[in-house]
Amino acid sequence: MQTSNKLTLFMSFVALCSGVLLALMIKLNSQLAMYSSPLLASWMAHGIGAITVLLMLFLLRKRLVCKEAKSTLNADASRSLLPWWVYLGGVPGAATVVLAAVTVNSELALAGTLALMLVGQLILSCIFDCCGYFGVVKQRIRFTEVIAMVMILLGAMLVIYSH
Amino acid sequence: MELMVLIALLNGGLIALSRTFNGALAKHSHALIASCCNHIVGFVVLSAWIICLESGTNQLQGQPPVYLYLGGVIGALFVVLNSWALPSLGVMRCTLLVICGQMLTGVMLDIISSANGIHWASLVGVCLMLAGVVFLNRVKQPTPQVKHANCSL
Numbered sequence: 158m159q160t161s162n163k164l165t166l167f168m169s170f171v172a173l174c175s176g177v178l179l180a181l182m183i184k185l186n187s188q189l190a191m192y193s194s195p196l197l198a199s200w201m202a203h204g205i206g207a208i209t210v211l212l213m214l215f216l217l218r219k220r221l222v223c224k225e226a227k228s229t230l231n232a233d234a235s236r237s238l239l240p241w242w243v244y245l246g247g248v249p250g251a252a253t254v255v256l257a258a259v260t261v262n263s264e265l266a267l268a269g270t271l272a273l274m275l276v277g278q279l280i281l282s283c284i285f286d287c288c289g290y291f292g293v294v295k296q297r298i299r300f301t302e303v304i305a306m307v308m309i310l311l312g313a314m315l316v317i318y319s320h
Numbered sequence: 321m322e323l324m325v326l327i328a329l330l331n332g333g334l335i336a337l338s339r340t341f342n343g344a345l346a347k348h349s350h351a352l353i354a355s356c357c358n359h360i361v362g363f364v365v366l367s368a369w370i371i372c373l374e375s376g377t378n379q380l381q382g383q384p385p386v387y388l389y390l391g392g393v394i395g396a397l398f399v400v401l402n403s404w405a406l407p408s409l410g411v412m413r414c415t416l417l418v419i420c421g422q423m424l425t426g427v428m429l430d431i432i433s434s435a436n437g438i439h440w441a442s443l444v445g446v447c448l449m450l451a452g453v454v455f456l457n458r459v460k461q462p463t464p465q466v467k468h469a470n471c472s473l
Contacts, residue, residue: 168405169457172414175401176421178394183422184429185391192384198391200366205392207359210400214352221350239348246341246354246403247361249334255369256331263324270328275419277332282411285340292344293411301455302412308452309416315445316423319438 195261199254203247242291268317275313279306336411342399343406343414351404358399416456420449 182202190198214221260270289295338358346354406414427446430438 164408166457168408169413169417169453171401172405172409172417173421173453175398175405176418176423177425178398178401178421179418180422180425180429182391182394182398184426185388185394189384189388189391192382192388193380196366196370197380200363200370201389202392202395203359203363203366205389206396206399207356207363209393209396210352210356210359213396213400214356217352221352239345243341243345243348244357245361246338246345246358247363248365249338249341250358251362251365251369253331253334253338254366256327256334260324260328260331264321265324265328269325270331273325273328274332274335277329278336278415278419279332279412280329281333281336282415285336285411291337291340292347293340294407296410298412301458305452305456306412306416308455309420309449312445312448312450312452313419313423315441315448316427319441319445 195254195258199251203251240292268320271317272314275310279310336415339402339406339414340411342403343411346403347407351400354403355396355399358403359396413456417453420453423449 186198186202187195189201192198257270257274260273261267265273283298285291285293286296287298342354342358345357402414402418405417409417424446427438427442430442
């Protein structure tokens with residue numbers, strides 16, 4: 158339990174950091190979109206992102222292969238059972254850009270779109286956690302977590318709508 | 321209007337779906353592989369969309385500064401970190417933390433870039449979110465953790 162709590166704390170930090178990256182990415186991409194369109198900017202970002210990861214995979218290949226060898230049995234067993242949809246994370250990701258462009262240009266504007274997207278995201282997240290869909294470890298959502306969720310959502314709304 | 325609200329909500333759901341898929345792939349292979357798949361598949365889908373449905377708008381107007389292209393690099397790193405963290409945090413916790421990081425950085429960027437400071441409500445929002453994160457981490461994780469042998473970099 159001790160180690161698992163430490164892991165959770167470390168992973169929480171990783172998730173926070175990824176949020177920082179997300180904000181920076183959105184900032185840069187939205188500026189890039191001013192030179193073309195949101196769609197084209199996202200297309201370029203996906204292309205550049207793909208090249209970046211391929212490069213990273215190439216540079217880290219030795220370390221990765223080492224890791225792989227250590228847990229070959231494990232990985233092989235689990236990979237052969239991997240369902241087809243795990244590879245399709247890019248599809249909803251790409252659709253998001255197209256749909257966001259639609260709603261930002263409607264009466265909702267940027268603030269409304271952002272706020273509703275956060276809410277939609279959290280609703281589905283809770284459903285995935287509760288029901289254990291898509292390989293997620295099934296877990297009950299506790300009352301304290303709901304309070305934390307309300308606090309964070311409220312804070313986010315204040316930030317979004319104070320612009 | 322109602323339709324737009326529905327689309328925006330659904331769109332948020334798509335984000336959660338995308339991250340869950342990537343997290344599942346990262347759990348069984350590697351976060352880098354997940355990010356790689358995500359970007360290649362996304363690139364193909366968007367290419368198809370642009371070729372089939374958008375004509376005329378797919379041209380750059382002017383010469384954007386080179387640093388703007390870094391968005392793609394940062395995005396790739398985002399997916400790596402996010403799909404690394406998601407399997408052991410659960411989708412909801414991970415989503416909450418990403419939202420916090422995102423909003424706090426947004427406010428930070430505003431403070432740096434705008435001359436006339438930021439609205440007080442933003443500061444209240446930031447405090448609320450920070451309190452929420454602290455609160456979230458005071459909650460003991462109830463379920464046993466996912467095995468994490470192959471997900472670390």
